[in-house]
Amino acid sequence: MDPMPYSGNHRNAESRMVLPQSTNTCRPVTPSRSSTATFPRRFGEELGSVHPSKQTGHRRSGLRIHCSCGKAVLTPVPRKIRDESKPELGGESVEVVLVTMVDELPSMASVMAAMTTKVSDQYGPLVYEPRGLESEPSSAWFSGSRQDGRGDETIRPVFQRVGVIGQATGSAYHEAGRTKVFCAVYGPLPSTEVGLVGEGEAQIVCEIRFARFAKAALRGYGPQTTTTAASVEERDISGIVERALMAMVRTEMYPKSRIEVFGTVVEDHGSVLPALLTCASLAIVDAGIESVDCIAACGVMLTPPLEPEAGATSEIRRCWVDPTADELGVMDAEVVMAVLPLKGIVHLSSTGPIAPTDFSRCKILLSEGCKQLARISRNTITKSMMDHN
Amino acid sequence: MEASLVARTTPGRRIGSVEQYRPGQGVFVDLDDGSLRAALAGTVHIQFQDDHDSRPLVSVIRPHNLNLPHVLTVGDLVTARIIRITPRVATAEILCRGLTVLQGEQTFRATLRAQDVRATEIDKVKLFDSFRPNDIVQARVISLGDRFSYFISTAENELGVLFARCSTCSKPMVPVDWTSMRCPHQCNVEQRKVAKRPPQ
Numbered sequence: 105m106d107p108m109p110y111s112g113n114h115r116n117a118e119s120r121m122v123l124p125q126s127t128n129t130c131r132p133v134t135p136s137r138s139s140t141a142t143f144p145r146r147f148g149e150e151l152g153s154v155h156p157s158k159q160t161g162h163r164r165s166g167l168r169i170h171c172s173c174g175k176a177v178l179t180p181v182p183r184k185i186r187d188e189s190k191p192e193l194g195g196e197s198v199e200v201v202l203v204t205m206v207d208e209l210p211s212m213a214s215v216m217a218a219m220t221t222k223v224s225d226q227y228g229p230l231v232y233e234p235r236g237l238e239s240e241p242s243s244a245w246f247s248g249s250r251q252d253g254r255g256d257e258t259i260r261p262v263f264q265r266v267g268v269i270g271q272a273t274g275s276a277y278h279e280a281g282r283t284k285v286f287c288a289v290y291g292p293l294p295s296t297e298v299g300l301v302g303e304g305e306a307q308i309v310c311e312i313r314f315a316r317f318a319k320a321a322l323r324g325y326g327p328q329t330t331t332t333a334a335s336v337e338e339r340d341i342s343g344i345v346e347r348a349l350m351a352m353v354r355t356e357m358y359p360k361s362r363i364e365v366f367g368t369v370v371e372d373h374g375s376v377l378p379a380l381l382t383c384a385s386l387a388i389v390d391a392g393i394e395s396v397d398c399i400a401a402c403g404v405m406l407t408p409p410l411e412p413e414a415g416a417t418s419e420i421r422r423c424w425v426d427p428t429a430d431e432l433g434v435m436d437a438e439v440v441m442a443v444l445p446l447k448g449i450v451h452l453s454s455t456g457p458i459a460p461t462d463f464s465r466c467k468i469l470l471s472e473g474c475k476q477l478a479r480i481s482r483n484t485i486t487k488s489m490m491d492h493n
Numbered sequence: 494m495e496a497s498l499v500a501r502t503t504p505g506r507r508i509g510s511v512e513q514y515r516p517g518q519g520v521f522v523d524l525d526d527g528s529l530r531a532a533l534a535g536t537v538h539i540q541f542q543d544d545h546d547s548r549p550l551v552s553v554i555r556p557h558n559l560n561l562p563h564v565l566t567v568g569d570l571v572t573a574r575i576i577r578i579t580p581r582v583a584t585a586e587i588l589c590r591g592l593t594v595l596q597g598e599q600t601f602r603a604t605l606r607a608q609d610v611r612a613t614e615i616d617k618v619k620l621f622d623s624f625r626p627n628d629i630v631q632a633r634v635i636s637l638g639d640r641f642s643y644f645i646s647t648a649e650n651e652l653g654v655l656f657a658r659c660s661t662c663s664k665p666m667v668p669v670d671w672t673s674m675r676c677p678h679q680c681n682v683e684q685r686k687v688a689k690r691p692p693q
Contacts, residue, residue, distance in 0.1 A: 293563065296641065354521060354532055358564055359637055360601075389504055392555050394519065394532035397505030446505045446530070447522070476633045485503045485534045489556060 151474055160262040183188075251430055252281075259402070259426040259473055264383075264484040266390040273393025278383035281428060282373035285380050287387040294359030306358035310346035312338055312380060319372045320429060341377055344451060345384050348401075348442050351450045352385055354394040363393060374428040375403040381442045381451065388483055398481045399450060401442035402473030404425060406458060406467045408436040423465055423472050439463070441470040445478050500530040508551055517552030518616055563590050565601060565643055567655070572655070573603055573645060574622045580669065581607050583624050585632070602642035605632065609646035622672075622684035626663045629656040631688050655690035 146184070260281030269275035273287035276443065279285075295307050313334065334342070351364060365387065367380050378401035385399035405427040409420065424431055432438065437456030442448050458466070502508065508520060508529045510672045516522055517540070531537070535555040542550060557558040565587065567572065569623040597600070601660035610623050624630065631652050632645035647653045650671070657666050659676035660683065664672040668687045675682050 355531075358639060359562070360643075389534050393520070393531060395504045395533070396521070396530075398503065404590050443503070482503045486501055487503050489534060489536075 112142050124342065128174075143468065145219070151203050156236055178424045187382065193342070232471075250424060256342050256359065256423060257425050257469055257472065260428070260478055262477070262480050264386060264480065266386055266484060266488045271393075274387045274393070275384035276390055278379050278386065279425065280375060281380050282371055282378050283376055283428075284370040285367060285376065285383045286370060286481040287365065287367045287380070287383040289384075289387040291363035291390040291391065292358040293364060295360055296309050297364040304359045305355040306353065306361045306363050308346055308349050308353060308355070308363045308365065310342045310349065310367070312342045312345060312367045312369070312385070314338060314372060317371075318369045319432055341380060344453070345380055347382055348399055348450045349388060351447065352397065352399055352444055353388060354396060359395045362472065363388075372429065374430075375426050375440075377401070377440050377453075378403045378426075378477075386481055386484065390488070397444040397446040398478065398485070399442050399444055400474040400478035400481060401440065401451070403438060404468050404469050404473070405435045406431060406437040406456070406466070408435060419464060423462070423469055424459065425469050436473060437462075439466045441467070441474065443471070443474045443476055443478075445475075495578060500537045501535070502537055502553060504531055506531050508537060508553075513548065514551040515548045517550045519553030519555070520551055559679070562594055563593060565590060565634055565637075567634055567636060569628050571632055571634060571645065573630055573632055575605075575626050575628045575630060576602075578620055578624060578626060580620060583620055584642070587627075587631065587643070587645075601632070602616040603632070603645040604638065604642045604645065605630075606644050609635065609644070609648055615648075623686040624654065625657065625660065625683075625685070627658065628654050630654050647688075650689040653686040655688050657683070657685055659683065664687065 106390070118302070198437045250256070260283075261334055263279040265277065266274070266276045268277045269288045270288055274289040276287050277285070278287075292306055306484065311334070314337075335468070345367065349363075353363065365384055367384060369376055381399050381401035385395070389398060403426060405424050407422045407424065422437060422478060427435065427438070435456065439454040439458070441449060442451035454463075454466075508531055511522060511527045514529055516529050517538075519531065519535060521528050521532045522528075523530050523687060524594055529551060531539060533553045533555055535553045538552050538554050540550040540552070540662045566584050568610040570591055571589045572589040575583055575585050577584040585603045585605055587595060588600065588604050589595060601625075605624070607618045607620050607631050608612075610620065630647060632647050633649065633652060634643050635646045636644040638644045642662045653671070654668075655676070657674055658664065659666050659679070659681060660690065661681060662676060664676060664678050666676050666683065666685075668681065668685075669675050671687050671689060673682050674687060
């Protein structure tokens, strides 16, 4: 079939390559389980290129496949680009932006296979040439042991300090492994705006921001990041911390007041939400604001099912407590829980598919992790009081 | 008689039960099991009092050099600065609670109504002859008010203007009696509701 000249109209049905079994409604794609490549890719990462097996003389004869947002599937959109690095392709190739969002991630091999088949229809027989993927974890890691040698249920070493920011009413610093968060609390301040809570209670206002260098991918300055407004993730996390603190603080003691909580993530190496919840509650206690208890929060992640070991009847998913950012790269599901040891659970959220049996396992591990965090927080507060007396 | 334990406690720790102690500052009653728990991180103090209630008072005190948020309650003596005057109502901002200065750029607002200026002849009060903007007054909180401001009152002898500047030369004025103050440089007498100072 004579390949159609690329007209630049990527709404054209023929130039649109749709992954098999994937629609915009995010139905799960059954993956082919290979031990090497079932993990989400990073935004903008180049996955490889597809080029014709033999030169056909057409100028539009190559495809470079990029991944845009490793976890979202929409439809690949071909985009014409100039490719000087591959002169044998005639100096021009078509870039396909593949954005995937599936419940279970397909393996890269199957994605490439599907792409190649579809693309061949239009451009003639093609060959997929995968780019060297340095970030691909070795199969040994994925076989079940954690990269930093921890046990499945061990939390990372925690360092906490209160009273780190002198000008704030209360403040705290929390470090878990490489994840570092600060929190400052001001209050009770006069509330000047009309809020959603009644007059007889304090209003808690929380703002969490990530430093621009906090995540592995630099969120520097560029056409998309020059706004200083909070991103969706920041606003989401701020709301979660705000609601958890409202359960913790005795707001009836501070009528007509506003308690402001500012959190800054200095480095995000996994499990940032539990770290922020714990840190914010420490800062509130340091501020002398009456509270019911201290929040202890923990996160747990589920790996995709591994190949069953000899003798096992079914695939199991490992539960790893307090995951790091690298481990979250292979995650299938993540659960975060925050408790007030006196009152109970104040926050429980999960991402990804979890079976009920796995969820009960997670909850047990989370309670254990939260108990450890609670003990650590109490020790930090007690020690800080001794420094002052 | 007062005894303080050197027990340091964190929020949520159980101190005792409602039958044993009376809850004081920094302590709350957990309604699920009737226990008294600490609401602050600090040391537990027990005060034995010879009241009709035989239970000792237990409270949690923060170390003195740490910040403690100040909350205004009904009956507090406050020092405020008058901001705005209308025929019926004066608006003030609260500077101090008792002897503690309230920090921060944003201050709590208070409303002083005409009928709360003095105890006698309250319907004949002229607010312009009682206060002027930028006067420092001593007042008492009489109500938590609405979302935006407390209600204060100066209807006592010891409450009223503590410090005012002359409206012509801006020098501090000297009180003459409970209704007027005098500027020492130009001898202008201005009307204020003056606070009665203790005799020096």
